[in-house]
């Protein structure tokens with residue numbers, strides 16, 4: 172914590188330098204003394220707060236599952252066909268590509284080369300760079316003018332002037348486009364992957380699944396709707412989410428760079444050093460977590476361990492000044508999505524998977540997803556609406 176300010180820049184992967192994205196990205200801009208980074212964080216979190224407040228005033232729940240980007244991005248619904256670059260499947264493929272490529276590395280990550288003045292990319296960015304993703308998110312996918320049809324992205328363009336006045340002149344159109352790209356890339360796969368891992372763990376741990384259902388019966392009885400306000404009454408569901416994020420942190424590593432030379436615990440960290448925080452390994456430390464590889468939500472029951480950056484043994488959202496920008500949204504979204512799936516439906520594995528077990532192997536990228544996507548059979552539960 173003491174050195175957080177000086178260790179909170181980011182190294183930049185060459186794969187993300189194409190189109191100059193990293194020069195405007197809230198994920199890669201240095202945190203220290205950077206007006207654009209500060210303005211982007213403020214803009215995104217204020218939009219998010221405004222969205223939730225609007226819903227709270229109207230007494231409406233935040234429908235986080237159906238429109239992941241609604242909050243924090245535009246404040247409006249973004250329908251499937253309004254996604255830049257096409258439909259949901261292509262969008263997901265692009266997000267995967269963008270988050271997997273940096274982990275594969277470029278020659279130029281090891282042997283840095285000059286940045287291209289025209290596009291902002293390095294020489295390695297055409298060696299391995301997100302093609303579909305950069306086309307649909309960063310470079311050409313969003314119009315410079317306003318297209319005739321009303322879409323979610325138009326809302327962004329509409330509010331550009333207002334945002335610029337409210338925040339800071341550093342936020343030009345390309346920077347706002349970069350922010351939206353970042354929120355989509357950082358926020359979609361990380362959240363849906365967490366729900367997928369939680370379902371996989373519950374399906375192979377029937378006792379835990381049973382406890383979730385018992386909690387629903389006890390707290391919600393025979394109701395047919397689950398509201399966001401119910402979530403705080405479901406401590407076992409909270410414990411399931413914590414245990415899922417402990418075992419399967421959807422962002423398993425985060426990267427920082429030292430802005431200055433720092434002395435820490437007898438070590439010297441020279442200025443410019445790239446630092447990897449291995450969240451996955453911290454979450455499986457046997458001296459901190461008894462039986463660390465076991466899915467055991469009970470370990471969180473009756474404790475105040477949370478993932479808001481105060482407990483260094485549980486850091487799925489990182490910590491310090493670079494703590495996940497989407498934490499409030501992700502928090503609501505994951506609990507609500509998971510609870511909705513489990514409340515309205517009973518789940519079981521298809522025959523083959525029942526016999527052989529679920530393939531729990533991981534696919535490495537910036538987002539740690541399931542190597543074999545989970546398939547499960549749903550039947551309507553007695554609480555089905």
Ligand code: HEM
Nearest residue numbers: 198357358361362422425487488489490493495496497501
């Ligand atoms: C389960 C869901 C999520 C997890 C586990 C997660 C995790 C993380 C982690 C570990 C970091 C790095 C923090 C650090 O370096 O200390 C991060 C950063 C970030 N996250 Fe998330 N995140 C999630 C959802 C979201 C959502 C929904 C959004 C946006 C709507 C989002 C936007 C961001 C952004 C923009 C950053 C970069 C912040 C910066 O560098 O200043 N995340 N997230």
